[in-house]
Amino acid sequence: MKVLPPTLRDPKRYLALELICEVRVSRDDFLNEIFSNSAALIGDFGSSQAGIRLLDFDDNMGILRCKRGSEDLTRAVLATITIVGGYPAIVNVLGIAGTVRSATEKYIEKRDPYSVPNDKHI
Incomplete structure (x- = not known):
């Protein structure tokens, strides 16, 4: 098969x-919680339409991919996560970007754990 342009x-x-x-x-x-909450909130069809994929997750920071237009659904799924691995947890979306590189540079590499996030992009 040919690859789509x-x-x-x-x-x-x-x-x-x-x-x-x-x-x-x-x-x-974390991946199990994302997919179980996604199936519970938006169902199997909605999950496949959103195209949620966890690309990178290290040291409780990560990059999640979704289709354009389903960012709000993806954020809603992440907001429903309250327990991960038997421990209480909260998912904080730092920002949304169009490329992995810009998401990493803007929101993860320059992250100071004691600073307040800038919410002008959200």
């Missing part, structure tokens, strides 16, 4: 996120 692919958005939890959480535990 970029003009025919679905546009994507990348959410930089922070998981606030008492302990470090494994990628698998």
Whole structure:
């Protein structure tokens, strides 16, 4: 099969996120919570339409990919996550970007754990 040219692919958005939890959480535990809450909130069809994928997750920070137009659904799914790996947790979306590189540079690399996030992009 031929690969689709970029003009025919679905546009994507990348959410930089922070998981606030008492302990470090494994990628698998976080991924299970994302997919179980996604299925509970928007169903299987909505989950496939949103195209949610966890690209990177390390040290309770990560990059999540979704299709353009489903950013609000994805944020709603993340807001429903309250327990990860048996510990209480909160998911904080740091920002949304059009590329992985810009999401990483804007929201993850320059993140100071003691600073208040700038909410002008949200």
